[in-house]
Amino acid sequence: MIEVEIVTGRTLDQGATVEEKLTEEYFKAVSYIELSEDDYGALNLKDGDRVKVKTAFGEVVVFAKKADLPKGVAFMPMGPYANAVIDPDTDGTGMPRFKGVKAKVEKTEEKVLSVKELLEAI
Amino acid sequence: MWGEIMLILKPKVNFVVTVEAEITPELATKSLDEILNFKVYYGKNLVKLGDLFEVKKEGDDKKIILDGDFSRVKWIGCRMEDGEILVKGSVGTNCGAYMKGGKIIIEGNADDWLGAEMNGGEIVVKGNTGNLVGCAYYGDATGMSNGKIIIEGNAGNYIGEKMSGGIIEIKGNAGDFVGTEMRGGQIIIHGSCGFVGGDMRGGEIAIKGSFELLPAFIKKEEGLWVGDVNVKGEGKIRAIKS
Amino acid sequence: MVNVVCTFCGSVCDDGEYENGKIKKLCRLGSAKFAEKERIKSPMVDGKEVSYEEAIQKAAEILVNAKKPLLYGWASTANEAIRLGVILTEKVRGIYDQCASVCHAPGTLAVIEEGLPGGTLGSIKNRADVVVFWGANPMEAHPRHGIRYSISAKGLLIKDRKNRKIVVVDVRKTRTAKNADLFVQVKPGYDYAVITALRSIINGNLDAVPEEVGGVKKEQLVQLADIMKNAKYGAILYGLGVTQSRGRDRTIENAVKLVQLLNRTTRWIIWPMRGHYNVVGAGEVPAWEVGYQYAIDFSRGYPRFSPNEFAAVEVLKRKDCDAALIIASDPVAHFPKAAVKHLKEIPVIQIDPFPNMTTLLAKVVIPSAIYGIEAEGTAYRMDCIPLRLKKVVETKYWSDEKILAEILKKVEELKKG
């Protein structure tokens, strides 16, 4: 288990599939988390591995990817998987904290839910 | 807590959406009929107070007890000038906004905008509060200018922004951005908080726990910083010695 | 071959070329926009296919019967539809909110506090010798922004990339950062402090700045401050890295104060990198119709603005609406779980060209034409420059404008009883 701070954001893949949310392409574009090389290594991850991301606001299973990030910072594409764990508190501004949420990440054998299953689980 | 209880309101329905009830202690001085017919907003509908709340009237003094969960009722005590309100549960947003005098005691929690632009009187919260306590509404130049807010629990973000007078005391922790653009008055935090005093011009923020000082304050002595230098401010941030 | 205006991101590139279903010149996002994809086949009520008229009747009933309906979305439709949407919200005394409330709305709060010293994308292209992307990653979110307007755009005074310095301030080394002349890596949540430090340095209060602020060495802060002071015409373009993280509007407000300061000695502007193609219109239209850009409640028959009460996420989290109309947006995919929960519990009307996660829970689904491809209308680019969206393909689908006009008509009938 590692601790990270998650930032979320748009990616080209997410953008290109955003009008096709019920497709496999969109699923692929949003159901992952990027970890720094250190963090990725610490969890002993390899391509296609899944991790469980847990925050004070929820948990979600996603695929893990290695990326050029500082240790302790993780990235998730904006979308339903990130939203399952981000901080809904708007601190009085109306805007949830989509970036900068503390999370625990661990390797898991559980499957990644489809977007439909994800909605049902809410 | 009072010898005599003058007006007691108790929710009698489950609120589907929030209610806006600009209730002040003044209401307690009205006749029962007037009280029952007092207009409150329930979504888009202007309804009678008596439709949503049980009303018990026991005298004419300016004292109200809100008995039950008022966390979905907004604007309680807004613009009140005197008298007392006791909320036995939690209260919704904008409680005590523009308040000029009197006292509000909240036994539960208070939602955002507690005592916004308050100009007198006292608010005591036994539980926690949300964000924007004693702040200025968007577009206004001045937040809380007088009076006292005491929070026994924790407070959220943006406390006492643009404050020009009065006191906010938080027994627990506060969130981020305490006393931004503050010009006067005092904020006391017994716990910890995040950034304090951005663009502060005057007033004092005293903190017992940890806090994050912005790179715009000059250390004057051990535990005392003055700034914000970017606005030639003379605000004081003080670490309370434990 | 006809000219088209792209209706994907806030760059609203207006040099697209369209011929027989093929698109040229646009980026990957724009090409995806024009590509054929699955559509909502027919209007539906409770999953059953119905006529437009039946769906509209049902939608109007839901809106009229609600105590406080939320009408949300609007960033990916045309101004003509938005205007009707604002009037509809006023009529049913609901809450109008738009996608900015989970995107760039904190920027609007900063405008309220300090204003917006800005310029059009054309002024950046022609004049800016320094461009700072702060928490923005145009290489992925606005792929042609750099070529057309900012990084390597050829302008009047700045002829090429060599004449322009690109700075990226971000918490991670994004694709944009990799192409920058200077990358300043900030610890998540410390943008506000970093901006304060820059102000202190430029103001000559070096003493107030410790050796490191928000993970950035003082030395680098001084370097950035120098770049800023020495720019002839600089631009800070900020993104969701700022609006969605700690500080939000206060961070932007601080950046505006920095720009005010810089303008005493040179020229600087600041502008948000708006996301959806017409999210600007979704704020500008209600501003002229009812005075505010978003988070507007009409329950009292007149508009009131309060982001922490009337922004959609707060409304849903507080369970403060009993019906919702979702148009040109997918909150089920883009809102935090806690907000989606309430959408599952109330009647939802959806108007959209494409099936998405909101479709999965909507009671009434009304498919619509795609603006810029199947329908004509007006949109405002991220810098508020108006552009006319074109219709290049015939369609059986009704436009948002027509759907809303019909709902409005129905609502008026129902209200008259």
Place this chain on the structure above:
Amino acid sequence: MAIHIKNGIVIDPKNKIKAEKMDLFIKDGKIVDEKAVKKEECQVIDATNKLVVAGGVDMHAHIAGSKINTGRTMRPEEMRVVRRVADTFRAAVGRVLLTAPAIGYEYAKMGYTVSFEAAQPPIGALHTHEELDAIPMIDKAALPVFGNWHLVFKFVEEKNIEKLKAFIAWAIERTKGFGVKAVNPGGVEAWMYGKNVRSLDDQVPGFNITPREIITSLIQATEELKLPHSVHLHCNNLGVPGNYQTTIETIKLASKFSNSKRQVLHVTHVQFNSYAGSSWRDAASGAAEIAKVVNSIDNVTIDMGQPIFGHATAMTGDAPFQFTLHRLTGAKWSNKDSEVEGGAGIVPLVYLPNNPVHALQWAIGLELGLLIDSNKVVLTTDYPNGGPFTEYPYVMAMLMSRKMREKELQKVSPYVQKATGLAAIDKEKTLEELIHMTRSLPAKILGLENKGHLGIGADADVAIYDLNPLDVDTSNEFEKVYKALKTAVYTIKGGEIIVKNGELVKEVWGRTYWVDARSKVDLEAVMPDIENYFQYYSIELQNYGVEESWIRMPERIVVG
């Protein structure tokens, strides 16, 4: 339906009717001869002992487009004043900055039926028109700004008036604009380098031209094009003590030109350009000197730009001035540099009677209104720069009553006594003069032949006020005058009753006028230059501009 306005006391300066009891007839949106209607089919309005005049014409206000809308966004504190809860009409809010529905409603309630947006950023033209289209009740138009447009600079530099004319014709067609506005010519371009121009002969950075050359070239082109309206100029040095001299020099530029129908130069919100002195410490009024010059020249008109005490929002295309104002007041500030066309800025402000500078500005506005010949000065507040247009009746009453002015002078900073000549002015304008200054004169200056009067064939835009001009003593009964003019008993727009007893009764949508002068120029000759310049734009030439079909009710005025 036809309308018969019975027994009203009509003032119609254009048709030389000075408070005469007479009947008016309306049919198909026009004022018609008695014989053109069947009286028994007319709706009769009893106007006995009431003032009957043409609908008011506001020739300079900022009512639509990115500036006022940014103002609204910036200032939620302005929008909390509720004027109307939604019912059969729209909700209407705003203190001074109003929403689009509120703008239409408030003009109508005051008896005004025309308003011109005085500064349209050309590239933002479609936005301006969308907002104009959202304003109910009134007719409108927009003046695109030319004074800092690089293509104008280019043709001025080349001294190519033919191309300048062609460009102007092209631009006002593309923007669906009405005429040629110029704001701080050259100064806004200088602002792109953090500077401003300070005199008519300063060089514009990057170009071998001066403000003087820009202004005279624009006048020459506008006159040769014979546009309905002259050049509409916001002078250089606005808001700077000592600027009255620049204003006078600028006004004199018009002496080279003449036009038999109208002025050749309209100088706008002159109050802001009438300051003597060298700093705000010793600032004084330059109004008397300016009045002398305006009165002595036949081809220049002005409008006042009268400040009203209370809240206002400064919003102009004069971006460098707006930054100066922000520095001066410390208030929030918006700026918009616009491609290679110009710029704009917005700063909230409040005019306080006790503030010597504000009181000075207030007094200067009135001096201009009083000292300048009523055939040359139009009443404006430069909404919302000087304050609300809803206070025009205050300005009208003040110009008609010395007593009211004396009363008001008691409330303001005594600085006014030494820095202006207001207290000594005993001139009291007549009601007829004020009707002219708010109706027939602005209509004439704008070249709107069917507006501002009640002659046969005029548009049936009529205001009826509860004021008997044969009976009222405007010098002494100023309170009554103010109150009566504030709310019309009837407002008729295009032949339809839209206001009755100060209440809205019908929502109508007015026209948007635009001027088409293309047939007078060789567009082909200028297109290569325009095409070449579009490399400096961020949009395609083919996507630049507004088509008539996108506007709710366009009315093309063809020149030539």
